[in-house]
Amino acid sequence: MVEGSEMSSSRDKILQRIDQALGNRTDSTDDVVERRYHQISELTAQEKVNLFQERVDEYKAATERVSEGELPGKLKKLCEEAGIKKLVLPPGIDENWLSELPKSMTFLHDEPQPLSKTQLNESDAVLTNCFLGVAQTGTIILNAGPGQGRRVLTLLPDIHICVIRQDQIVGILPEAIRKLDQTVSESGAPVTFISGPSATSDIELDRVEGVHGPRKLHVFIISES
Amino acid sequence: MKKGSQPTFEETAGTYIENAQLRRNIGHATKTIRDKRQLVVQELDDWEELREAGRQIKQKVMNNLDRYLLQLEKSVSKAGGVVHWAADAEDANRIITNLIKEKKGTDVVKVKSITTDEIRLNQALENEGIHALETDLAELIVQLAGDEPSHILVPAIHKNRAEIRELFKSKLNLKELSDEPADLAEAARLYLRKNFLKAKVGISGGNFAVAETGTVAVVESEGNGRMCTTLPDTLITVLGIEKIVPEWKDIEVFMQLLPRSSTAERMNPYNTFWTGTTEGDGPQKFHLVLLDNGRTNVLDDETGRQTLHCIRCSACLNVCPVYERTGGHAYHSVYPGPIGAILTPQLRGLDDRSAASLPYASSLCGACYEVCPVKINIPEVLLHLRNKVVLHQKKEGGFRQKTDPVHLAMKFLARAFSKRSRYERLQKMGRAGQWFYKKDGTISKLPGQLSKWTAIRDVKPVPEKTFREWWRDRK
Ligand code: SF4
Numbered sequence: 001m002v003e004g005s006e007m008s009s010s011r012d013k014i015l016q017r018i019d020q021a022l023g024n025r026t027d028s029t030d031d032v033v034e035r036r037y038h039q040i041s042e043l044t045a046q047e048k049v050n051l052f053q054e055r056v057d058e059y060k061a062a063t064e065r066v067s068e069g070e071l072p073g074k075l076k077k078l079c080e081e082a083g084i085k086k087l088v089l090p091p092g093i094d095e096n097w098l099s100e101l102p103k104s105m106t107f108l109h110d111e112p113q114p115l116s117k118t119q120l121n122e123s124d125a126v127l128t129n130c131f132l133g134v135a136q137t138g139t140i141i142l143n144a145g146p147g148q149g150r151r152v153l154t155l156l157p158d159i160h161i162c163v164i165r166q167d168q169i170v171g172i173l174p175e176a177i178r179k180l181d182q183t184v185s186e187s188g189a190p191v192t193f194i195s196g197p198s199a200t201s202d203i204e205l206d207r208v209e210g211v212h213g214p215r216k217l218h219v220f221i222i223s224e225s
Numbered sequence: 226m227k228k229g230s231q232p233t234f235e236e237t238a239g240t241y242i243e244n245a246q247l248r249r250n251i252g253h254a255t256k257t258i259r260d261k262r263q264l265v266v267q268e269l270d271d272w273e274e275l276r277e278a279g280r281q282i283k284q285k286v287m288n289n290l291d292r293y294l295l296q297l298e299k300s301v302s303k304a305g306g307v308v309h310w311a312a313d314a315e316d317a318n319r320i321i322t323n324l325i326k327e328k329k330g331t332d333v334v335k336v337k338s339i340t341t342d343e344i345r346l347n348q349a350l351e352n353e354g355i356h357a358l359e360t361d362l363a364e365l366i367v368q369l370a371g372d373e374p375s376h377i378l379v380p381a382i383h384k385n386r387a388e389i390r391e392l393f394k395s396k397l398n399l400k401e402l403s404d405e406p407a408d409l410a411e412a413a414r415l416y417l418r419k420n421f422l423k424a425k426v427g428i429s430g431g432n433f434a435v436a437e438t439g440t441v442a443v444v445e446s447e448g449n450g451r452m453c454t455t456l457p458d459t460l461i462t463v464l465g466i467e468k469i470v471p472e473w474k475d476i477e478v479f480m481q482l483l484p485r486s487s488t489a490e491r492m493n494p495y496n497t498f499w500t501g502t503t504e505g506d507g508p509q510k511f512h513l514v515l516l517d518n519g520r521t522n523v524l525d526d527e528t529g530r531q532t533l534h535c536i537r538c539s540a541c542l543n544v545c546p547v548y549e550r551t552g553g554h555a556y557h558s559v560y561p562g563p564i565g566a567i568l569t570p571q572l573r574g575l576d577d578r579s580a581a582s583l584p585y586a587s588s589l590c591g592a593c594y595e596v597c598p599v600k601i602n603i604p605e606v607l608l609h610l611r612n613k614v615v616l617h618q619k620k621e622g623g624f625r626q627k628t629d630p631v632h633l634a635m636k637f638l639a640r641a642f643s644k645r646s647r648y649e650r651l652q653k654m655g656r657a658g659q660w661f662y663k664k665d666g667t668i669s670k671l672p673g674q675l676s677k678w679t680a681i682r683d684v685k686p687v688p689e690k691t692f693r694e695w696w697r698d699r700k
Contacts, residue, residue, distance in 0.1 A: 021525035035478075036274040138492070173481055177473065193480075200447045204385055211413070213495060214448075
């Protein structure tokens with residue numbers, strides 16, 4: 001043991017051990033990583049939206065293709081069928097989407113007063129938009145932007161209704177990661193990837209949808225064709 | 226004195242193999258995941274390029290580990306987090322205990338993390354009167370049963386639904402409960418939801434930490450990871466120092482490699498990435514504990530160093546013919562299977578006889594290397610470690626180790642093989658002595674120490690004329 005090492009902090013100890021382990025280092029600070037994997041997808045816009053829908057479906061989420069104008073009606077229908085009475089709304093959500101929902105429903109706005117955990121826990125569903133979708137993996141990406149809100153809003157309600165526009169769908173993950181650059185390095189906002197409803201295969205590898213997060217994920221894809 | 230009271234692999238593997246239920250469960254699990262993995266990996270025509278990029282990124286990290294750790298410390302602090310350094314398990318447990326006590330919290334929720342299992346955090350907290358509730362369904366099962374996890378990914382794979390039902394009925398005080406997985410999951414959901422809502426402190430591990438931005442990632446399925454990293458006021462994340470990646474861009478490589486190798490999905494249900502703290506969203510206090518606990522020893526060995534590339538996907542477990550038969554418990558380590566066989570002895574040191582037995586728990590078939598998403602050459606490290614174990618025992622061992630018949634025999638053979646004349650003399654001696662043991666052209670029973678060799682195999686006798694003799698006499 002080096003003398004006086006009890007005095008030195010764990011930080012110094014670890015850094016010193018690393019330095020010793022690495023020995024005489026050639027200056028490798030710039031070793032370049034070869035990124036020969038695909039970084040851009042070759043899918044057309046139409047292929048992307050089709051693949052996205054197919055892959056989200058495979059996770060046992062529900063998807064519906066709608067036009068901008070159809071959305072309010074479809075949303076109304078979903079709320080009726082699923083028995084949604086209390087709907088959580090993040091700041092910045094498009095009010096037009098709500099135009100056909102019955103006045104008897106309770107709308108829980110997270111603004112100006114943030115909703116309590118109990119209120120969220122007792123709600124039926126949350127409606128959000130999203131930042132991006134990834135076709136290849138059927139992933140929805142949230143970055144706490146307007147229309148998405150705090151992370152807890154999409155966590156405690158039992159149903160997550162998410163609206164995505166066709167032009168928000170990228171082909172493969174590297175494209176999405178590049179678009180998130182600004183979020184992580186500038187605003188530092190949290191990022192959540194959602195691929196289907198929560199699930200577990202912990203009991204005899206039988207997949208069960210819905211453990212801790214929302215048990216149902218319903219995705220409306222706005223596409224104009 | 227020899228460290229560690231744990232048995233060696235050899236000592237208990239037999240007992241686990243004889244447990245038919247266990248073997249069935251593990252066999253079913255590994256086969257299912259193995260087949261599914263194959264399908265989702267085949268889908269990507271750039272899989273090999275991704276693996277290679279993953280390997281190179283990790284290599285770059287290890288070659289500059291100190292630099293990246295300092296960069297991470299800076300970026301996390303800038304984003305509002307607090308970084309702590311823990312040289313060993315004791316250090317880490319002390320830091321975490323103090324943080325929780327400061328918060329006057331006794332209700333702590335925890336998301337599955339092998340790193341915290343490695344430092345026995347739950348036990349350390351329990352000793353201080355703090356109960357850390359495991360919130361992953363499988364970990365909850367293991368915790369309620371007072372058991373040990375048996376697989377990195379599906380820790381309760383050794384328990385079947387009937388066993389889980391009985392466990393929940395008695396521990397969660399439920400009168401009626403079926404053994405349907407959906408009902409069992411529902412019971413756990415209700416029980417845990419209450420606890421999530423009141424918890425003041427959350428503890429997590431981390432899959433990746435980006436040095437450049439300070440972003441930490443938790444990759445999961447159930448949503449308990451999101452709960453633990455979002456609901457409490459304080460979040461404590463324990464991160465092995467090898468979990469670092471240099472840039473945000475690197476995430477695109479690992480988030481393709483990990484889910485497909487691990488749960489055999491294109492993407493697992495939830496991934497959370499957070500950068501320090503965010504006002505009004507999630508925990509307002511974030512502590513990142515950087516853990517060494519033997520990792521710098523691994524770094525110190527140039528061949529063994531690649532072990533630190535591991536992203537804990539568990540693909541190597543699912544293809545291992547040894548693991549498939551013994552299950553995880555036979556490894557007596559939180560890291561079972563092929564990765565455990567190389568990581569455990571390096572972390573714990575070769576004085577630990579249980580850990581030192583693990584490099585032998587392999588047939589060196591190489592399946593683990595083939596599936597490893599970051600191309601760790603596990604067979605190479607296994608052989609390297611076997612060599613180290615032998616040298617270590619010779620050096621540190623007492624008279625018994627030095628006069629171990631295997632060592633002596635190997636020494637003797639090495640001498641015999643080193644010179645033609647010695648080798649041929651030995652053959653002649655063998656030919657003269659073997660008539661007594663030869664029966665129908667084979668030898669099935671040798672005397673003394675050599676009987677161990679023939680206990681499970683027959684030996685061919687030295688032929689009347691060897692090839693060398695024939696070659697010489699041919700003219
Ligand atoms: S060694 Fe490779 S295959 Fe095994 S768990 Fe680690 S990353 Fe996965």
